[in-house]
Amino acid sequence: MKGLTDRQQEILDLIKSNLEENGLPPTRADIARTLGFKSPNAAEQHLRAIEKKGFISILAGASRGIILNTEEDLGIPVIGLVAAGGPILAQENIEKRIPQAQNILSNKIDYYLRVKGDSMVDVGIYENDLIGVNKNNPVKVGSIVIARIGEEVTVKTLESISSKQVVLKAENSEYSNIEINPEKDEIVFEGTCVGLLRDFS
């Protein structure tokens, strides 16, 4: 799928805004009028070009027959158990997907992770809660991080970090800290916890 030119993008945007505001696609004449073309054929040819690049489909003979070829939003994946070895977001780990609810939580969430165990109860994170994970947030001391140590994925508070030692703190007095030497053992920060969802039964 090649990229659109600026002008083509303008027309695609116009189609989208037309759909959003009026609930129906524009006609060639609509497009020409809005963008100041003196011929509706200018719009026609742009539409053909955009169709050729795969962004829309044109229904032959149908008025306003412009269909957006949007890849559907699958929703945010919910990760249950992480299979040993593979990446967290591997297909086999995805328990289900829940619809992108923008604004329901304020932060950008890349995926939800179902909490196993009670190592974080002292900060109110319980077994079976879903924590919202942001993959790109900077990992800072004091924040709750999702870390992969070897093949295991764990959620802990980052207590301290240096090139020689990383300390992860369990927020439960019955657990002790995890200390890792990153030069010896592999530790990867998969993201930080930015939100939480809980269902009461």
Next chain:
Amino acid sequence: MKGLTDRQQEILDLIKSNLEENGLPPTRADIARTLGFKSPNAAEQHLRAIEKKGFISILAGASRGIILNTEEDLGIPVIGLVAAGGPILAQENIEKRIPQAQNILSNKIDYYLRVKGDSMVDVGIYENDLIGVNKNNPVKVGSIVIARIGEEVTVKTLESISSKQVVLKAENSEYSNIEINPEKDEIVFEGTCVGLLRDFS
């Protein structure tokens, strides 16, 4: 806004499914074809009737000019502080609204209530969390209830209930139970807690 007849509802449903599946509204001929009318005018007249009842708008002269008059989904209200005296869902209490994200939490949520104080930390409910409240769930012993005692709204676990005494338990050892005699003091159960949202900053 009067109700639609069965036939009119069928046509409204057809318009909706057409919009969903094809991304554009149907023509009169489309409607006639789908429902087996031999005249497109049958569709035309149904559309006029539906417009008259307020469910759609028809753009004069425009092809496929059918616009759904859907009252927009305001979203689930988030209640911050509850003003003394009035009902919880009073306009002045609504902090904001967050979009209906069906399936994000499994239970039906009538509104979110922002948690004040730390009386429920032992079950992982913290200050500023949003608890999802269902108004109609049966109030049972052991469930977390939203109760109004006089003019104050509080979230507690229902410990026991009888005609002579209601006991509400704070899930924090620093707080003591609240005991109410419903024959003397007014207690109203506003709902039960069925979900929880938390933002990490």
Next chain:
DNA sequence: TTGATTACTGTGATTATATACAGTATAATA
């Protein structure tokens, strides 16, 4: 029993719309 509403058929004029064909001009690509 008159009128209004619902639920259609049937016809046709008018206009809205898609779309082909013929150009002009510029910039990038092979």
Next chain:
DNA sequence: TATTATACTGTATATAATCACAGTAATCAA
């Protein structure tokens, strides 16, 4: 250098689509 893609104007036309007018028939309320 020829070719292709972009970005239009301008004209024309077949057909897609709205929408008005004229009916038929059944149901229901005043």
